[in-house]
Amino acid sequence: MEAVLITIGDEILSGNTVDTNSTYIAAQLKNIGIPVRQIFTISDDVETIKTTLKSAFEIGNLVITTGGLGPTRDDKTKMAFADFFEDELKLDEETFEHLRKLMVKRKREHLLEINKNQAVILSKAFIFQNENGTAPCQMIEENGKIAICLPGVPYEVKPLIQNKIIPYLKEQFSLNFIATRIISVVNFPESLLALTIENWELELPENITLSYLPIGNRVKLRLTGVGDDLKVVENQLDDEIEKLRPIIEEKVISWNGNEIQEILKEILIEKKLTISTAESCTGGELARLITSVSGSSKYFQGGIIPYDYHQKIKILGVSAETISAKTVVSQEVAEEMSLGCQKLFGTDISLSTTGVSGPNSDKFNNEIGVIFYSIRVGDFEQSNRLFLPHLERNDFANFVSQRILQDLVEILVKENS
Amino acid sequence: MEAVLITIGDEILSGNTVDTNSTYIAAQLKNIGIPVRQIFTISDDVETIKTTLKSAFEIGNLVITTGGLGPTRDDKTKMAFADFFEDELKLDEETFEHLRKLMVKRKREHLLEINKNQAVILSKAFIFQNENGTAPCQMIEENGKIAICLPGVPYEVKPLIQNKIIPYLKEQFSLNFIATRIISVVNFPESLLALTIENWELELPENITLSYLPIGNRVKLRLTGVGDDLKVVENQLDDEIEKLRPIIEEKVISWNGNEIQEILKEILIEKKLTISTAESCTGGELARLITSVSGSSKYFQGGIIPYDYHQKIKILGVSAETISAKTVVSQEVAEEMSLGCQKLFGTDISLSTTGVSGPNSDKFNNEIGVIFYSIRVGDFEQSNRLFLPHLERNDFANFVSQRILQDLVEILVKENS
Incomplete structure (x- = not known):
């Protein structure tokens, strides 16, 4: 059919x-x-x-x-x-x-x-x-x-x-079974990835197809198998993944998960970690993405969106001096926000964003499309800068939020190895 | 073309x-x-x-x-x-x-x-x-x-x-011009609305078409005019709207605006009002919707997502007694949340949500799909209960957020008349 x-x-x-x-x-x-x-x-x-x-x-x-x-x-x-x-x-x-x-x-x-x-x-x-x-x-x-x-x-x-x-x-109707596996590869451009796994791909059985789904700097490899016995198809997929593993292992953050927020859920529940968010330019999108997963209340304690910079000072304890010295869109402010957030909600992990999503510049004349984010896992801290001037407001918030969760998953996965 | x-x-x-x-x-x-x-x-x-x-x-x-x-x-x-x-x-x-x-x-x-x-x-x-x-x-x-x-x-x-x-x-290519007007009608079921404006619709000029776009309990009427002179088309649309006005005036919250967050923006800027949000079950979607509009930093001071109920007590000052007496999903908690939110961010308006988005019930055994929300405008307070058991998690958050903004616009529009 x-x-x-x-x-x-x-x-x-x-x-x-x-x-x-x-x-x-x-x-x-x-x-x-x-x-x-x-x-x-x-x-x-x-x-x-x-x-x-x-x-x-x-x-x-x-x-x-x-x-x-x-x-x-x-x-x-x-x-x-x-x-x-x-x-x-x-x-x-x-x-x-x-x-x-x-x-x-x-x-x-x-x-x-x-x-x-x-x-x-x-x-x-x-x-x-x-x-x-x-x-x-x-x-x-x-x-x-x-x-x-x-x-x-x-x-x-x-x-x-x-x-x-x-x-x-x-x-x-008695229907054919379909099984899929989605492998998430990061920091590996699509074209280079394709070249690296070319021989493996050419050897795939006829009933298994491969698609590349790039999203941000992650590439999702989707393997789809079709057959009249579900168990046989699933075993075939597992076999192919075992062959692929040694070729790209170090660039993989998940061997079977579609959305980054679902991949994160599994890790947080397994490691019994709690998380909170402090968002400026993403305006609630980061929290929305995390809470879009059923069961997220097990690890998501809460989020704050201190949109006006006075709220960052008042609620998160960001220092007014840092803001006047570095402006509100700066690595320093992102770091103070994630620190304040971790304290406010009392969580293991905290994430923060500050940037200018446009189409207008902010009152500090920061460039449109600049964003700083900070990830805190216990005492560990990592911050990053992105520049995304070509993205529309809503795509910007979503892209940045996806990226932060992806970086967090990468940090948590590497902790293990 | x-x-x-x-x-x-x-x-x-x-x-x-x-x-x-x-x-x-x-x-x-x-x-x-x-x-x-x-x-x-x-x-x-x-x-x-x-x-x-x-x-x-x-x-x-x-x-x-x-x-x-x-x-x-x-x-x-x-x-x-x-x-x-x-x-x-x-x-x-x-x-x-x-x-x-x-x-x-x-x-x-x-x-x-x-x-x-x-x-x-x-x-x-x-x-x-x-x-x-x-x-x-x-x-x-x-x-x-x-x-x-x-x-x-x-x-x-x-x-x-x-x-x-x-x-x-x-x-x-020298192209035809197209102009549109979107009229937002609330609390007026599509079929009854169609009957009410039937005579007006039948008299529309041939180059103007009408569509009904229902969204929640709002119906957007979209008038589209086509012609080789933009000014003529726009005047035609304005004329038709003047004829429509006396027929449905009291049910209209906007005579030209597409998204509810854009309609809200115009009103808040005109009235010089600030706004903040306290969200539980909507998980950041309400803030995201408000901040999806460029220039929202002029009126949106910030939002809080006290997801775990301890955070509602700690950050918003919701009383532990209210929670144990009424459970966290209750009108009383919604009202205490909006009050705490108004104080925390020091805004004219505050909005709050608390509910169970499913697919699992909460620890208080509240029914899936129940939501309470509260709207505060200065000293005025209005709260409401919705029951949306058929909506998936993400649609639930979006539907509720749209509805709250729509109710707020209705309150602000009625203040004038």
Whole structure:
């Protein structure tokens, strides 16, 4: 089984919304061995939807659409499906009853009439009821082809995929297994890395593929194996990793972990270490990244964002003299911040950032894109300067936060060896 | 001129990466009046790239690809372009020289040989040099068709688009102007809103379109006007807004602003108010959202993330009795947090959050998805409870943060009337 996704609606084409639905659905399908071959992002227009359904079924036999199911007049997905499958639309009593209960629960009974159209479905469709919104998920199976149409709101899509569609597909079809390993390599440029592991890569079995995913100065090597016996595939991956190990061991900070904050979690829990953050230019992104992992309350004690420099003096005890001598964007201030942070929260590890994320310079006329950060692990201290003038404000905060966590993981991994 | 985007590479199809490039490029093109008609996300395979180029040029006359230009073996874009345009690849001396300088600047001269392939370009191509990476941007113009191929790394794509491609397109083609207005409506369900403004919507001039973009319990109405005279289009939009005003005035918190944090910025600067945050379950996301706006240092004094409950007691002065009587996830704790926060940072406004973002319950056995937040504006205080059990951890933090800022804007707007 191979999947094609169709994202319907002008929100993404107009650059107003990032398409997170497709990423989510692709990852979930991959877990049950269904690769996504292509994604079409199209406008909410009956003819375009029909043409795209046709193209999609030439590429794969499972087509999943998101969006275009709202009660307002810019939604045409249902009509296009009816045309494409030569089906008709009818009011479904069960869906209407589900809708009624939802409206009662939300104390919006008066809206039932307006939303009645949401209970109008394709007559051939199987329905997965939507617990978090008014548009149901419809599925049509015909001649070995499956079409599923989902609403567009991410928090409606996710539970439908996770709790209903994935279990259904798993049960109905006996699928190939897919296993992956992600190896994180640092301080090793992609091109040099490729050259170093070239011979190993050329010898990989046919059912195992390798991808390079560079992120900051880390390269993630993703090994993906496919097969009808999960255990066999996993053993193959382990074997390949053992062959790779001696070639690049000293540059690897993790042999199986995707996000840096997840890699950090494992190390902190294993070593029973606590952590805190003091952020200026990253504005909360560093704490957000750490706490984006479930269970982070086990090691993350807290964070402070002393944005104005008076707050750095007052709350973290940064010295006013240091600020006037070195300006607030300096290695010295970063170091005093991480020290103050370690004391404030009483943690083993503390991290700090101070910089100018732009697009305007700060009141000390520091250069846009300059950042200093400091990492404290017990009495050990390491600070660094980055210069990232080409990054936009939000990318800047994320890039810097990823980098700090990566440096911290490197420090903690090297401690062991 | 109409554009089609092609995103090349398995990172997005495998659900590993969110496609932010397309959103960025679409928004930039829209600003100069070029609509994006479709986005194809495809795998890194010569035949697929060629087929998609063909389909894309049937839809639009400007095709922009991202990705598939790295030095490693999984990149096939250049070959597909050479086939499609019946062109040949050759080493470009100027690009090689640019590459050499970049390597010297990065102290990686030893990598020049490996990266030499990046200077191999299509013989017909016009080159926009890439200041932030090794793959140049190539453009081919033929028979009224323009194809531009970009690297895939977002921080290489953005400056190429913004500083080189957009100015080039603007200068070469006299383009239609596009203007938009975004009206933010709160506490008004989409379907009821649609019914309320139906007559106004039906009377809109042909060159003006309306979209509904629901986000939390806010609906953004986006009016888009197209025409060859920008002033005329803008006046038209203003006229339509004047007609709409009496119909929905009391539910509108902003007549022209996209993101809630930008709407907040304008109000805070106008009213000369300062703000601070105390976050638990949102883990830094609220501060990140506020500081994602350039110039936020004018009103954002700082934030605290007292993640562990001991930190709430120690740093914010939340009473241990309140916590043991009401548990840490309670209205009372939220209120004590915002009070402590207002004092700590000495701000006019303070915001606080405490809740259980899941997937596991907290040590007080509070239900997953429960959140209390408190908003303080001077002596005024408002608190609220939300229950969002269906949201994933990161969506939860973002949804809650958006909602708090929206409530704050509503409070500040109502103060005036």
